[in-house]
Amino acid sequence: MEKLSPFVVGDGEKCIGCKACEVACHVSHNVEGITAGNIDTPVFPKLFVTRVEEVTMPVQCHHCEDAPCAQACLEKAIYFEDDKVLIQTEKCKGCKDCLVACPFGAVELVPRFVKGKEVIQENLGKPVLYGNKCDLCYTREKGPICVETCPQQALRLVEPHKEKKEKNKKAVATIIGMFKK
Amino acid sequence: MVASCLLISLNNSPSALYKLQVHYKRGRSELKKVLTVCPYCGSGCQLYLCVENNRVVGAEPANGPINEGELCLKGYYGWDFLNDTKILSKRLTKPMLRYNRNESLHEVEWDEALDYVADRLKAIKEKYGPDAIMGTGSARGTGNETNYVMQKFMRAVIGTNNVDHCARVCHGPSVAGLTTIFGSGAMSNSIPEIENADCLLIFGYNAADAHPLVAKRIVRAKQKGAKLIVVDPRRTEAARISDLWLQLKNGSNMALVNSFANLILAKGWQNDKFIANFTEGFADYRKTVEHYTPEYAQSITGIDPKLVEEAMKIYTHSKNSFILWGMGVTQFGQAVDVVKGLGSLCLLTGQIGKPSSGVGPVRGQNNVQGACDMGALPNVYPGYQAVTDAANRKKFAKAWGVDQLPDKVGFTITEVPHAVAAGKLKAFYIIGEDPAQSDPDSAGLRKALTDLEFVVFQDIFMNKTAHFADVILPATSWGEHGGVFSGADRRFQRFRKAVDANGDVKDDWVIIGELAKRFGYELTYKDTEEIWNELISLCPSYAGATYEKMERQGSVLWPCRTKEDTGTDYLFKGNVFQTASKKGIFFATAWRAPAEVPDEEYPTVLCTVREVGHYSSRTMTGNCWGLSKLADEPGYIQISEEDAARLGIEDEELMRVTSRRGSVMSRAKVSDRVKAGAVYMTYQWWIGACNELTIDNLDPISKTPEYKYCAVKLEAIEDQAQAEQQLVTLYDNMKRKMGAEVSNIK
Numbered sequence: 035m036e037k038l039s040p041f042v043v044g045d046g047e048k049c050i051g052c053k054a055c056e057v058a059c060h061v062s063h064n065v066e067g068i069t070a071g072n073i074d075t076p077v078f079p080k081l082f083v084t085r086v087e088e089v090t091m092p093v094q095c096h097h098c099e100d101a102p103c104a105q106a107c108l109e110k111a112i113y114f115e116d117d118k119v120l121i122q123t124e125k126c127k128g129c130k131d132c133l134v135a136c137p138f139g140a141v142e143l144v145p146r147f148v149k150g151k152e153v154i155q156e157n158l159g160k161p162v163l164y165g166n167k168c169d170l171c172y173t174r175e176k177g178p179i180c181v182e183t184c185p186q187q188a189l190r191l192v193e194p195h196k197e198k199k200e201k202n203k204k205a206v207a208t209i210i211g212m213f214k215k
Numbered sequence: 216m217v218a219s220c221l222l223i224s225l226n227n228s229p230s231a232l233y234k235l236q237v238h239y240k241r242g243r244s245e246l247k248k249v250l251t252v253c254p255y256c257g258s259g260c261q262l263y264l265c266v267e268n269n270r271v272v273g274a275e276p277a278n279g280p281i282n283e284g285e286l287c288l289k290g291y292y293g294w295d296f297l298n299d300t301k302i303l304s305k306r307l308t309k310p311m312l313r314y315n316r317n318e319s320l321h322e323v324e325w326d327e328a329l330d331y332v333a334d335r336l337k338a339i340k341e342k343y344g345p346d347a348i349m350g351t352g353s354a355r356g357t358g359n360e361t362n363y364v365m366q367k368f369m370r371a372v373i374g375t376n377n378v379d380h381c382a383r384v385c386h387g388p389s390v391a392g393l394t395t396i397f398g399s400g401a402m403s404n405s406i407p408e409i410e411n412a413d414c415l416l417i418f419g420y421n422a423a424d425a426h427p428l429v430a431k432r433i434v435r436a437k438q439k440g441a442k443l444i445v446v447d448p449r450r451t452e453a454a455r456i457s458d459l460w461l462q463l464k465n466g467s468n469m470a471l472v473n474s475f476a477n478l479i480l481a482k483g484w485q486n487d488k489f490i491a492n493f494t495e496g497f498a499d500y501r502k503t504v505e506h507y508t509p510e511y512a513q514s515i516t517g518i519d520p521k522l523v524e525e526a527m528k529i530y531t532h533s534k535n536s537f538i539l540w541g542m543g544v545t546q547f548g549q550a551v552d553v554v555k556g557l558g559s560l561c562l563l564t565g566q567i568g569k570p571s572s573g574v575g576p577v578r579g580q581n582n583v584q585g586a587c588d589m590g591a592l593p594n595v596y597p598g599y600q601a602v603t604d605a606a607n608r609k610k611f612a613k614a615w616g617v618d619q620l621p622d623k624v625g626f627t628i629t630e631v632p633h634a635v636a637a638g639k640l641k642a643f644y645i646i647g648e649d650p651a652q653s654d655p656d657s658a659g660l661r662k663a664l665t666d667l668e669f670v671v672f673q674d675i676f677m678n679k680t681a682h683f684a685d686v687i688l689p690a691t692s693w694g695e696h697g698g699v700f701s702g703a704d705r706r707f708q709r710f711r712k713a714v715d716a717n718g719d720v721k722d723d724w725v726i727i728g729e730l731a732k733r734f735g736y737e738l739t740y741k742d743t744e745e746i747w748n749e750l751i752s753l754c755p756s757y758a759g760a761t762y763e764k765m766e767r768q769g770s771v772l773w774p775c776r777t778k779e780d781t782g783t784d785y786l787f788k789g790n791v792f793q794t795a796s797k798k799g800i801f802f803a804t805a806w807r808a809p810a811e812v813p814d815e816e817y818p819t820v821l822c823t824v825r826e827v828g829h830y831s832s833r834t835m836t837g838n839c840w841g842l843s844k845l846a847d848e849p850g851y852i853q854i855s856e857e858d859a860a861r862l863g864i865e866d867e868e869l870m871r872v873t874s875r876r877g878s879v880m881s882r883a884k885v886s887d888r889v890k891a892g893a894v895y896m897t898y899q900w901w902i903g904a905c906n907e908l909t910i911d912n913l914d915p916i917s918k919t920p921e922y923k924y925c926a927v928k929l930e931a932i933e934d935q936a937q938a939e940q941q942l943v944t945l946y947d948n949m950k951r952k953m954g955a956e957v958s959n960i961k
Contacts, residue, residue: 047437050423050430050452052827054288057841061292077844087887090452185285186431 038099038194039117042081042168042178044091048188051090053083055180055189062171062179078144080168081180092180092189095119095140095168103132103141103167111165118172121165128163141167249713250277252700254356254693255289255830257578258282258406258426259702259770262290264694264713271297271694271714280770281406281702287427289830292841296676296834297694297714303837304677305954307689308718320687325719325729332644332686333733335669336373339642345374349626349640352380352591353647353723354583355831356675356693358700358710360746361723362582362589363597364738365646368727371615372736376593376602376625377640380586381648382578383628384655387917388545389576390587392554396562396800397786398793400599401584403573404537404785405704405772410435412571414533416526417445418557419468419543423452424827426577426703433539442533444526446471447543448822449853449895450888459526465820465893466924467516469549469806471523472556474512475530476504476803478523479563484531489565493790493799500559500801507806515806531564535572542579546823546922548810550914555802562799568787578703580831585701588757588773589750593625598754614753616737627918629654629911632663642669646723647690649832651679653898655909655920656876673726676834677953679901689720696722698743699765701773705783707760708770809924810912813892817874817926819858820893823905826851833899848946849903852881853895854929859885864931869938871930872896877907880938894929898922901949902942 056079063080081094097119104112104119111125112132121132123146132141145161146153153162170191171178181189248263261279264271274294276286299306310328311320339347350369352362362380369378382390390400397403409415409432422430433453437443443457454460463471479485480501490497509520530536538560544553558574561567567574578584590597600607608620626634628650634640643664654660664670664683672684675692695716699707721729724746731738740746744762751757756774760782765771772782792799813820828845829836836842852872854864864870866885871878872894881896881903889895896905912921932938947957 047456048434050427050434052287052423052427052430053845054286054291054427057288057292057845061841077841085886085888087450088455090455183291185282185287185427186434 037117039097039119040170040191040193041096042094042170042180042189043192044093045188045190046089046091048186049083049091050186051083051085052185054183054185055079055081055092056083058179058183062174078142078166080166082139082142093138093140096138097170102135102137106131106135118170120169120172121167123164123166126164132165141165248275249711251694251713252581252708252710253286253290254581254835255293256426257580257583257703258428259581259700259704259706259708260286260290260428261708262286264294266713269714271295280706282428285428285431288828289836289842293830293836293839294694295840296836296838297692299717300838300840301954301956302840302843303950303953303955304834306676306718307674307687308720309689310719311687313685316685320684325721328686328688329729329733332671332688333730335685336642336644337734339669340373343641345621346377346623346625347639347641348373348375348644349377349631349642350644351628351646351648352378352586352589354381354580354586355647356581357647357690357723358582358696358698358743359585359589360698360743361646361727362586362591363746363750364724364727366590366597367615368731368738370611370620371617372731372734372738374621376621376623378591378625379593379628380591381580381628381653382583382587382592383918384546384653384920384922385542385579385583386545386576387919388550388554388914389540391917392551393558393574393576394599396555396558396802399786400587402575402577402704403567403787404571404575405706406432406702408571408785409433409537409539409575410439412436412441412535412537414442414444414529414536416530416536416538417443417447417453417457418538418540419447420539420541420577421447421449421451421453421825422539422577424825425541425579427827429577442529444529448890448893459522459529461518461522461526462890464515464517465822466547466809467806468544468547468553469556469804470507470512470515471518472553472560473504473507473803473806474509474516474523475527475560476500476556476563477507477512478509478527479531480504481508482524482527484527485563486565489790490563493792494562494801495796495798496801500803503803503805530560530566535569536564536566537572537575539575539577541577543923545576545919547924548912548914548921549807550919551916552802552804559801559803562801568785568790570785573785573787582700584703584705585699588701593627596753597750598756600754611753629913629918629920632659632911635663635666641667642671643667644671644673645680646673649678649680649834651683652832652901652904652906655906655911655922657904657906658877659911673723676838678832678834682952688726689718690723690726691716691720699747702770705772706770707765707773709762709765810921811875811910811924811926813926817928819927819929821872821874821905821908821925821927822893822895823898823909823922824895826897829897829899831899837899848900849880849882849942850897850900851884852903853884853886853889855889855891856885856887857891858894858929859883862929862931864929868935869932869942871932872908872927873930874908874925874927876910879903879905879907880932880942894927902945
């Protein structure tokens, strides 16, 4: 079986909506700076704390196996690298097809900043936008920073193949118990 | 507590790590970590500040008793205001003064500023008497020692009890109410005990936004099997995970609490043995609540009697029930009464005086408990010793080397506008507060600040209040000095200096000491520990809480009376209360409607609330990159889907909110978590300033304003583009006035 893509998921029972994950996410990807004290752009998290009547939790990319965002992208800026769906932001033309294709609303178009300054398309007088979404902090040794930062431990990295095996094992234990009765 | 630190875990992207390690290998920078206490909410989380070349570069969670290795977003990302980012306002770095209100403030040397302050205060004292001068303590980063020194200055040097601080606009009613009922005004149990309760009754308290690490204990209690009962007009995070949610009508607290008592008595669920042995005043109490059957109360609260029964069944039948409350109880014109009503529920059922069972008024600011503990209040000396008691006056007069101390209870900060209008107050010495932003009816407060003859402002940032000052005294910030904070659960913890301050600034207590010298009074100390030792020697309930013990134990919960005493997790062991008779005193009274109820012209209720990313008047969080960029002007107004649809307001659109006192612009957050007929705003915004709208209807006892209830009208704004443009212009102008660097970043 091909290895399924991992993804981060929130626990609606634990999340209190404090947004520590959002700031952590931004800081983690703010490659030019070193710490939160150097943030010089608006905060563009790659996960979105969402409140509805019943639940509060962050929503982020599931790195879908059929990646509708990648399939929709005419520029082929969205691609699979190993088991992660990534965006090559320089290629992005801001057409928003990925945004429409994504079933989770996990892609956002954000303005490009260089050294704290918004990059403007000169002939249009409008900011350059690119698609932004969860990349599982793939350059970071300890994995997704949101999982590490959450004070409520409400986020976890789901590794589907492991998840399945563990559930199989649990099921075996339950079934054995059933026969013992 | 200083250890070397090779890397900063805040940003572990390889590039960042690599850079730091290279720097380290070149020997260019030495990194250290300093253990301290978070400067934001009253939870009292411990953290390490990571320092490189006398500059804070990161924060890491420490294993404190409250936070156990976790931090919320303010703890993680709320430190870079120390580096004077000038996002919102600039750090104060030099004393400033004006001899004439028509002039603008100009920089001067310390001697000139302090001489002028002393001369003017002396002249005002001479002409009008000491009670014409008012001072504040500060519930924020300055620490307990400054609050002690400040109240000593006001009482022993100026000769007045006119000293107060912002607990007045927050948990003042909890202190007043609980002192009457139990003889002690703080949380009866510690924060870690929350998770072991069997029932949590959460009343008007949104821990997820106010105290994220307390919210963690609530979530954990639920996971351990506790039943959660939440009383709140909004569907808060706690309401969402609750077993029972009582969505009461705004402003009906007293009626609901009385109906709780009525139902318990009707069902016979009260604890008769406890009532007989440990309480007083039960007969009168019973008579008062008799009227409030759940059926009658429903006409006021809107709560189904069946829900009242279910809630009280859980509360009375659980082994350990713990009541938590916040501003949803205290920021009403009838607040002290409701606090007493909640306290009386404990007495009625015996749900107090044991682990994980009692009352939890969870204090808002990092040291609002401390400023109260230190007697920055107009009626008590440090350690809650009444100024009206002759023996206390004699004790403190002797210790402070003065002939006598004033016996009259002083003004509260919320009475300042009225006292100025009546010609009773002439000078105001403000430390670490921003009343022009935080107090109700801003227009009324601005008039008072203008009418005062002399205003001294001592702080770390420019803010709205600073612009009314005659003299500005710049102080060191949290991170630049050390001392002791009191966490919400009576927890003394040491906070420490991490960096040397830049600029010509002094520690708050040093400034007050130098001022006292100009009055011929010796108020100088060699360090904060010397101040601390003086004050604990005067307060029996803190006597054993030395610096050494705090270092050794991590924290000390008062009462801590002797050298051997390790502190007190929960109060009233053995059901011995701290009132004169050692008994709990029952209290109930009739419900009173809020002062300004909706009418045809102003048909909607405005209630002010908190949001998680910003703190207090925003001078600190607004100057932190991560936090400031997460939520910005004009702030949000939470409005129901029905109200928004009726008024033609879309989510994220700018809209107008108007009361009888003012009118501001805000951004709509259309939410399915609030009911039609009420809207909710947070108070830290300059443009969307909800305190332009609020009313200064004060609780008659605690003088706390009714922030939670006034009448407003809501309007859609037709030309959104023009409104957005106006917002940017207004904001940029205000930022320039505060010394911020206004950039082109939107």
